[in-house]
Amino acid sequence: MISEILKSGKFSKLVIVPAGKPWQKSPSASANNRLEMTKLALSEIDVEVSDCEVKRDTPSYAIDTVRDLHSLYPESSLTWIIGSDAIAGLSTWNRIDEMASEVDFLIVLRPGHAVDQSAIPHFIKWTSIEIHARDISATQVREKVSVGSDISNLVPPSVAAYIYEKKLYGAA
Numbered sequence: 001m002i003s004e005i006l007k008s009g010k011f012s013k014l015v016i017v018p019a020g021k022p023w024q025k026s027p028s029a030s031a032n033n034r035l036e037m038t039k040l041a042l043s044e045i046d047v048e049v050s051d052c053e054v055k056r057d058t059p060s061y062a063i064d065t066v067r068d069l070h071s072l073y074p075e076s077s078l079t080w081i082i083g084s085d086a087i088a089g090l091s092t093w094n095r096i097d098e099m100a101s102e103v104d105f106l107i108v109l110r111p112g113h114a115v116d117q118s119a120i121p122h123f124i125k126w127t128s129i130e131i132h133a134r135d136i137s138a139t140q141v142r143e144k145v146s147v148g149s150d151i152s153n154l155v156p157p158s159v160a161a162y163i164y165e166k167k168l169y170g171a172a
Contacts, residue, residue, distance in 0.1 A: 010079075145163055
């Protein structure tokens with residue numbers, strides 16, 4: 001997905017921010033493990049991986065991340081990229097109205113997940129982009145690891161090795 005977004009030419013810089021302490025989820029891998037897997041997965045792609053959420057002691061709220069990024073790039077306009085499968089939960093985000101006043105949203109149309117426009121709050125400025133990416137989810141990877149199935153066609157070899165080395169997601 002990231003490669004496709006870069007090819008679109010819409011952005012001069014792409015910053016990837018792994019979640020630190022998501023307040024709506026309980027990840028099974030630590031924030032540091034998720035950060036390291038992100039770095040491994042993107043090591044050959046021209047993007048910046050930010051640890052701004054991982055360094056925070058507080059829950060990860062997108063609005064705080066936006067403000068961190070604004071302080072790093074004060075002259076830049078920011079676009080928050082979100083998958084079409086996640087858009088339905090946007091209205092539940094902490095201080096989404098404040099965030100919407102600071103960023104535009106780009107909805108990435110994932111295979112099999114159309115945009116439910118009724119789920120997007122009216123104050124959100126958004127556009128969408130259709131990409132030609134494989135339909136792979138983190139949930140799918142975790143489930144395959146937990147039952148001992150091969151994930152070599154789902155993640156880069158360095159990420160698969162890391163998962164098994166650290167025994168993440170029930171890896172043996």
